[in-house]
Each structure stands twice: as C-alpha cells, then as structure tokens.
Amino acid sequence: xxxxxAGMWHLGTTMSAVFAAAGHDVVAFDPDAELIAGLRRLELPxxxxxxxxxxxxxxxSGRLRYSSRIGxxxxxxxxxxxxxxxxxxxxxxDADGVIDRVTELFPYLAADTLVVVSSQLPAGSISRLxxxxxxxxxxxxxxxxxxxENLRLGKAIWYLRNVDRFVVGVRTPFDEERxxxxxxxxxxxxxxxxxxxxxxxxxxxxxxxxxxxMFINELAEICERLGADVREVERGLKTxxxxxxxxxxxxxxxLGGATLARDVDFLTEIQRKANLRSYVLQSIKEANQHxxxxxxxxFVDVVGEPLGKTIALLGLTYKAGTNTLRxxxxxxxxxxxxxxxxxxxxxxxAVTSIxxxxxxxxxxxxxxxxxxxxAVFVATDWPEFxxxxxxxxxxxxxxxxxxxxxxxxxxxxxxxxxxxYLTLGVGERLAR
Numbered sequence: 001x002x003x004x005x006a007g008m009w010h011l012g013t014t015m016s017a018v019f020a021a022a023g024h025d026v027v028a029f030d031p032d033a034e035l036i037a038g039l040r041r042l043e044l045p046x047x048x049x050x051x052x053x054x055x056x057x058x059x060x061s062g063r064l065r066y067s068s069r070i071g072x073x074x075x076x077x078x079x080x081x082x083x084x085x086x087x088x089x090x091x092x093x094d095a096d097g098v099i100d101r102v103t104e105l106f107p108y109l110a111a112d113t114l115v116v117v118s119s120q121l122p123a124g125s126i127s128r129l130x131x132x133x134x135x136x137x138x139x140x141x142x143x144x145x146x147x148x149e150n151l152r153l154g155k156a157i158w159y160l161r162n163v164d165r166f167v168v169g170v171r172t173p174f175d176e177e178r179x180x181x182x183x184x185x186x187x188x189x190x191x192x193x194x195x196x197x198x199x200x201x202x203x204x205x206x207x208x209x210x211x212x213x214m215f216i217n218e219l220a221e222i223c224e225r226l227g228a229d230v231r232e233v234e235r236g237l238k239t240x241x242x243x244x245x246x247x248x249x250x251x252x253x254x255l256g257g258a259t260l261a262r263d264v265d266f267l268t269e270i271q272r273k274a275n276l277r278s279y280v281l282q283s284i285k286e287a288n289q290h291x292x293x294x295x296x297x298x299f300v301d302v303v304g305e306p307l308g309k310t311i312a313l314l315g316l317t318y319k320a321g322t323n324t325l326r327x328x329x330x331x332x333x334x335x336x337x338x339x340x341x342x343x344x345x346x347x348x349x350a351v352t353s354i355x356x357x358x359x360x361x362x363x364x365x366x367x368x369x370x371x372x373x374x375a376v377f378v379a380t381d382w383p384e385f386x387x388x389x390x391x392x393x394x395x396x397x398x399x400x401x402x403x404x405x406x407x408x409x410x411x412x413x414x415x416x417x418x419x420x421y422l423t424l425g426v427g428e429r430l431a432r
Contacts, residue, residue: 315380
C-alpha cells in the first residue's frame, strides 16, 4: 500500500520507518527542507533506539523516501497525519497550527484519499477537518479516520512492533478495512469505533494514566512523613490482579513530556466549554504543579536557597533513550535554580549542546559535573549512571548530597552511608 506520512518529528519519523519496514511504499513529507535533508543523512530530530538503523535500511530498500515537496502526497491511498503538536511554555497545545497544516494538503490529495490523523488533537478536530473538506473540496470525496498515537519515547520502535492494539475511529466499513490493511503487517488487533469515541478514548487513556501518576505521588508524600517506602507500596499495588504490573504507579515526580498533561488539558477545556464542573481532571493539573517542585522543596530544606550554591544535574533529557529536552524536569529545575542565583553543571550522554536561554554549564563526564557541587539531582534514568562508583560522589562533590526522586541510584549510592541520599516517597532513614 502506498502511504504518505505528513510531519517528521518523533511520531512521523518512527511510524514512516516502521511502516516501510513492514512492506509498505512510504513517502515521508515535511515542509522543513533542512529537517528532510538531515533525515536523508540519518540525522534524527529525536533519538530513538533502533530508528537510525531502520531508516538506513528502508532508504536503501527504496520503500522509504523523504521529501519537502507537498505534492508528493498525491496518489497515496492513505495520507497519515503525524505532525507534532507543539506546546507553549505553559503547556498549552497549538492544535490550530496542526489543523492548518493538514488543510494545506487538501489541494494536492487525489480523489477518495483517506486521511488518517494520529497527531495529538482535541476531540472534535476530525469533524472540523471534514467540514473544511466538504466546503472547499467536495468533489474529491476525501474521508477521514482517527488512530491516536501512543508511542513511548525510548521504546517507540519496539512498541509499534509489539503493540497490544490500535484504536481506530472511522466513518465507514470501507475506511475501516483500509486502515486495517495498513496495520495488518504489524497487528490484526484493532479496536474500531466511531471517530468521536476514538478521540475521547485517546484523552481518556492518558488522563487515566495521569491520574495514576498523581495518585502514587500523593502516596509518596504520605510515605515520606510516616517513614514508609513507596517502592514497597507500589509492589503491593501492582501485585493486585485488579491493578497489574504495568500500571502507571511509580513515584517519580510530575508528568514528564507533554502527552499525558496535554490530554488532561483537552478534556478540561471541553468541560469548560460545556459548563461542566471538573472534579477530578482539574485536580490532576493542580497536583502536577505541586509534585513538579519536589526537588526544589527538598533542596531548600536540606541545602538552603540556591544563591551561590552549585548543583550537578545527572541527565537533561526528558527520559533515557532519547535526546529531547522538551518536558524535561531537569530543564525546569535548572531554570528555577539559575533564576535564584545558583550555578548549574550538567552531564547527559545524549546532549552535546545547550539551548542559548538555558544557563547550564555542560560537562563531558559525570565526574566533571559532580566536581565541587553542593548537591546532585539525578534527573534522568540513564543506565550508565548506575555504573558510577558511590565513592565518586563522596570524593568529588563539595557536599555529598544526592536528590534522586526516581531511585535510579538506590542500589549503589543509596547504600553508601557517606552520602546523604534522598528519594521520593521514602523516609530518609529507609532510603538505603
């Protein structure tokens, strides 16, 4: 099947490569000519394990082609919308910008093209696109489907090839079969439903997961006060068959990235417009703002105000296995610390340069970042951090204080009595 993907950021680069590897004839479009040129050189906008190798193989096979010419979407049976939905500094999504980019494709689409949207957009967006298509391009007979993305940074290739199911919102059985044909090399497990139900399902899944994150973080605060260990509570929850081992119940600070929080925002906005009172969803946003400040609060409690102090950051990316800084708790903390007169040193194995507006001194080794620091914040769970000897923290830092909300170094530094080790949800005397 000939499929055109529109939008080459994390979602688009991953899906286009995997669909090409599955045997489809894929053309990948993005209006950013520099981005496209970089992809042809295997320069990825977002690093993802296995993605570079997959792209290289599919470019060589001819099943995957990149282009910045909008006309390349013509003739594709399916045009798959994979634009990244940008967010501003306050986390608000620019859905209108994505809608505009999709409508720009309409003049170039062949008659009876099925447009499948996977970009993260608020419920009602497909109907909005349909109205525009009927008004301005009625003769083309364009149809639309919605299949929400649910990729996990750092595991996106694996997830697409081992997915439990894809949700697909369609209008007709014919369109359902076309989407099933596209997915068939990957899975036959498709949950087909109406477009509107699929849109709400996407919001509902991420909001449910976000609720779980806030719930375990709230329990973590209780555990710290009582001297309990939230890691043991997590085990007690996940071994209950009504909850399960894959539940989003791991105390590790606020919602990272933008995906979960964005869907909570979409639903609360729908509630606001419908004059519905938000009892649960609004509390997720408020709780997230609170839990985002755990390291800040603990630093002030233990070390004092940042003025004149030096913090070492182990990790800058949103999560291990990728190079994106968007939604990173380390970046948010660094800005807070620098604004209060502190000095920030950082090491991340995937980061080689720092944005100009971020007052962070990047070091080439973990030891270089730790040298002379008053404390360290373990912000990203890179596996190589576990290989740093605990003696390095004691011998290199000015003061060996470690803030490790995700318990990344629990088995190493956490057992060294010479280091003051603080982790989320565990009373300090039990953190070892």
